[in-house]
Amino acid sequence: MTKKITGTLDVLIVLVCTYYGYQWAQNPDGNYEPWLFLASLIFICLEIFRRYEVYFIKREGKNLTPGELVKHREELRKQFQEEIYKCRVKNLRKDVIIRHVNRMDSYPHVEENHKGISPWFKGALLDTYHKGIMVWLRSGTLTDGAHGYRFTNYKKEEKGDIRVLMVGKIPYEYIECVNFDGDEYYYFPHIFCHFANKGEPYEEIVFCEEIDMGNGPTYYKEIVDFQSVKKHSVGCGIDYFS
Template identity: 35%
Template sequence: MEDVLGEDKALQNCPQIAIPRSGDARLLNSCAVCLAARRLDHGQFARLKETPLSKIDFSKPITWGLIYVLTVFAFGFLYYLLQGLSKPVSFWEAQYFSVVTITTLGYGDISPSKSLAMIFTASEVLLGVLLLGLFLFRLTSDLAVGVRQEEQKIALRQKWKPKFEEHIRTNFSEELRSDVIIRDVKRVDEYPELEENQTGISPWFRLSLVGTYHRGILVGFQWNNLVSLDDGRFRVHDPLKLDKDDDEVRENSVKVLKIGRIPFENIEDVDFGGDEYYGYPHIYCHFSNKNEPYEKVSFCTRRQLFPDSLPYYTEVADAEAVRLASLSAGVEKPYV
């Protein structure tokens, strides 16, 4: 079966629902999964609708620490405006009272005297306990997942590298599809259904397993063409607007594959057999890098030494640098 990332034509004509591998009779069997497949096929829509709130990384302890500090200032400002304490307070005295309240110290030199101030004080204590708990939870999660011991990293690399390399060689030699399903271990029960109005990156999506590197696997998003700029940067080729009817730019552009690098230590488990919805390997990952499983995303060229040898990929440009250069040049969606 033709590899979905083999050529531009294959990508453009890729199916909107999962296609079983050769000899695999498992098909999608629910409308909800068909809808999700349309939106998440090949990772093109792996990042769902974004809002300003969805850009905040709530998985990091520093985020909850900042929320904790902002809560102190917010309640302190309310106490200052309300002046419902046991004595008139200045702005900084109100902030002092907010600190001793949220930390549950309660020295007693200042206390609430009005009903509304009592409600705010009780609310701040409860909110402070909740925020402190979330901060500690995220901190311990980072220590458990993101900061593994070197011995653990070595063990995981030795465990996963030969398994993935064998799978890639088998698929290449038998001309099978390279699709994989990337799943977030913290949201494993959100598969296969998907909330229609969900924001941020989805809990699962389909990409292509294209290779390995010294510390992880390479997963492909989609093919693009990059145009070199005068300052040495690259932007995405825009055939609909910026480069419309410009054959010279198209011919001089570089054909690249957008690739994400997933470290082996971010992989918790792999089901190489798939399931009744997708008969491809399911890779369960920790989305510990800014709520994503990748440590880096870049554009790479694909090359082969011989027609029957495994392809290899050479990095051309960082994906974020290309995105910024493309925006500066006036490239618009869907290319950015």
């Protein structure tokens, strides 16, 4: 959202400068300097904001240098790939607990009437992708409608056209650390995350089709993103995926 706003202001400033530059060329005696100075000042302020945005806006999560980010990603990638490989070879459950770093002490209690995403919840570790991990959240079907995929309307006895997994993509930089041993409540891995994207730990939620590769590992083919499906579904009066 911030990038869209600054981008829009950039376009407006260019238009203002072009307009007053043209007027100045047509009528050099006009008083256009204050407007051009103001536009230039706004542009300079925008450029400063872009370069030092991280200091102006407080965001949850890690502020890493490029070098630190590479190291952090590689360390977690190796750990998660080892865990995924172990589960596949030994046919173990893929369960994980996603926990919010800022609300660690809420675990293991369940907050009643809590608005927004829970401070901890169960998922399943499916795979890694180039920026992080893929966590299974829910299963169901989608129906291919006139404007693309939408939620299946079971009230109208629709069967759905494709069975999919709802998958949250969590970047490594949102992950503070992992306890792969679990605890006395849940013995599977606890992933401590920053809920850094509008109060959620995912950079994106997508729908994937689970494809059995035969003797090889299971492949999760990305079909469509959650937001576009939700938009089409709400337009059809269907609110929930199941």
